[in-house]
Amino acid sequence: MFFSIPRLLTAGLLASVIPAHTISRTERFRTVVTTDMEQDDLASLVRYVLYTNELDTEGIIYTSSKYHWAGDGKNTKFFLPNREYNTSQTSWRWTGTRTIEDILLKAYAEIYRNLLVHDSAYPTPNDLLSKVKIGNIVFEGEMDQDTDGSNLIKSLLLDNDQRTLYLQAWGGTNTIARALKSISEQYAHTAQWLHLQASVSRKAVILASGFQDETYAAYIAPNWPALRVEDFSTAYNTWGFNCNKGQGNVRGLPDQHEFFTGAWIKANIQIGPLGRLYRSWLDGQHTPGDQLDVFGNYTLAAAPGTWCKPLGPYDFLSEGDNVAFNPLLTTGLQDASNPALGGWGGRSKLNSSTPELWQLVVTEKAANGSEVKDWTTNRWVEAASNDFAARMQWGLTSKYQQGNHAPQVKIVGGAKVRAKAGETVKLAARVSDPDRDAVTVSWWQYLEEGTYPGEVAVTSDKRRDASAMVPADAKSGQTISIIVQATDDGDFPLTRYDRVIITVK
Template sequence: MKNKLILISVCFLAVVQQGMTQTKISKPRVIITTDGEVDDQDSFIRFLLYTNEFDVAGLVYSSSQWHYAGDGKGTVFISEMPITAKLYGQRTELRWPGTDWMQYFIGLYTKVYPNLTKHAKNYPAPNDLLAKVKVGNINFEGDMKFPTEGSDFIKKILLDEKPGPVYLQIWGGTNTVARALKSIEEEYKSTSNWDAIYKKVSQKAVLYTVLDQDATYQNYVAPNWPNIRVIYNSTQFGCLAYPWPRVVPDALKSYLGGPWFAKHIKFNHGPLLEKYFLYGDNQKIPGDPEHTQGNLEEAKKSGFIQYDFISEGDSPSFFHFLNVGLRNMEDASYGGWGGRFTRSEKNPTRWEDGLSSADYNPYTYKEDPTYSQTRWIDVLQNDFAMRADWCVKSYKKANHPPVIALKTAKNISAKPGVVIHLSGSAKDPDGNKVIYKWWQYKEAGTYNKTIEIQNPENADASFIVPADSKKGETIHIILEVKDNGSPQLTRYQRVIITVLPQ
């Protein structure tokens, strides 16, 4: 790889490790598995507005500890998970919302699809999405005894010759994915191809899991496929899930409040978003007696007003794979719209959240294990509002995100004392004014002190590599660009500086 020289102070030398940014990145290939909880359905509605950003390989119904269909034979089941075993005891089925709601929302997507294509290329045709909907293992929590249409579909994708990873988003239980892996093991383990197949699948499958909602990861996937990469979100999703009023700082709560959703999402944005579930909206999911949030009186008893946000606890699983310039797909510890994670000490292929991936919360003045996700709420919601506008507005009347490029390199190696000159540029497709901001994402780097950036609100900025920085330490600098349109939209570029020895 070619190295380039950058401007330096006095006679110090900084070595550029990589060329210019804006390298074309192929669209992530994704499969969603979902149990149909109300927050899954809201996540799915938002996901449909972002499908142009992905290669959607599959949309698969699965079960979880919270939702399963039963086998239709009256078989009694009790959860392996202590919380649901205590809550529900023995059941023949549990809160099952059916296997037609994704098709229903895709039907509504059909009505806004022509307008969406005015704003961005590559939105998938509705019939193409319908062809990807499959029913997986749904009979009971942890159901993986037999192959299903959904598990066989996932198996086929994991074994195909299309290069690159497959990002398996686990919105419910892991069981249908586990069954796909089990079917691969059963077919190939006794053959001469097993080592090659095992390596291929282990390198290809990447799980983004929102909690363990059954025991199949622990009981089967982890012991039998330990090299499969996993991003495990157990905490950070909370700011976008049911407990958001306790988690989100007051300064950001308006983005999840009823007035915001009524104005920007629920009304006057087409038939798909009319069906987005909110508190007190008088909607009810068939088959789920615990979906009572649509009843306004019940909502008020819990402290909510009409049209307040309910939950999208699963959305971080696809936020993580949106290419907005933060480079978090290179390394989950970098942090991005889907949260920030640290590598497990026990399993180097597993990335987890928690105290080890906490970010400093400037509203509470504390390290906060959810702030790695919470910090993006305003920009995420404004981006959602933009997509909602795309459902009904012409290109001229809607807003579109700025496009950013770095003029300096995205990876730099430099000795302490070197002046790093940062330079970027941005264009706005709507002709809006752009606002620059360079900032240090301190938690993403390993140099744990604050650096002073000169001219952080200009396109060109600089800072000095600290004299006390050590060999191998990293400093992450984010170029954030906002437009002044409505809604205000944000994109990024990231520069990573690695400290060289003196």
């Protein structure tokens, strides 16, 4: 379990130093979701709308992918090799353009008043509804025509808001690519083009749960090489489709398996108007229009030839797109400007500088001291799952006292410290909990975030104080990352963090 990391030191603490506060709109990350709306996209959207109080959602846009496209309505046939179909199709697994409006946001509206009790920053259902657009959906990779969705992205990239615009690609990147191409077509022959291209490249960041068409490789990478793109596809190993390969449900083993079991999901997630939309194994649900969505029915899912064999009722199925917004959530670790720092979205490394492409690291050192594949995302499963469940409860509770709300923790003195090799750095944290819950405070070294290659001794001398000994062999310029985390004792324990980077003088 995450809390058994050897470098961890804990102490129980009840404190109320930092008052709870709502994040202002200008502090929130500005983002657009593009989605091909298969069943795991709907599950990810169920989670997403519960975090819209922390994000400045500028758009939720239907797009196509290699798995889902609408066709042109004229019976035009389309074919690409190495796809799920082996004959030309007029559309493929298309789920329509009304699920978000008629199903998801209708459920959100039913719980909206309760959500407001817990945070007044939740957007109204009508506000979210106004952000829903149809992008490029006709064929896989289609980016020939401007659409309402691509025009929205274009306008956001060209507006006067200086904040970074995080463009989430849950399906193909074609609607995003169309917006970029439209900008190019309008301005490439003008004197301001090079400046404008550089400005848009700085402003836009693409957060891709995977590349589900060819438009990143074919258009974005060669034409917008300075635009940062983050590929989270390996996080599918944590959050993607959970299939029975003859071993049963092994997701999360050995330490965080509970959160992938049917007992936990059915009791804590698939509840209430919104939670009932969440998808899990053998839950009786089906996405209209998707002939390959057999996951809700055992007979269909277990039939010969199906690629993903069923697990037990309500076991975790897939939520493969929360990987694209987890880096933006307000946990205290988030620093969306620096993918090399870890957090609920994992920790990435630069794969290519031209084009600028970041990808998740393969391994990190886990609780047992060994290098473990996918630990960069697996280490956060417990905290993220409890947080999701607590927010699902918010939608069902009309009194603030009936919900659990996250503690806050802040390292005294700021996020950066300079120290000499052999020096002991004194650390202290201020902690509060809006519910006045008991809070456990823990200090640990995030080994991979620093450039010093070894472990650092972190000790605690008081309930919320700690000290870190800079090793004698540390070299000037090397860095050491120390994390403080605070976990309350609510029914769904909630965790928040802060980070200090020690730079060796």
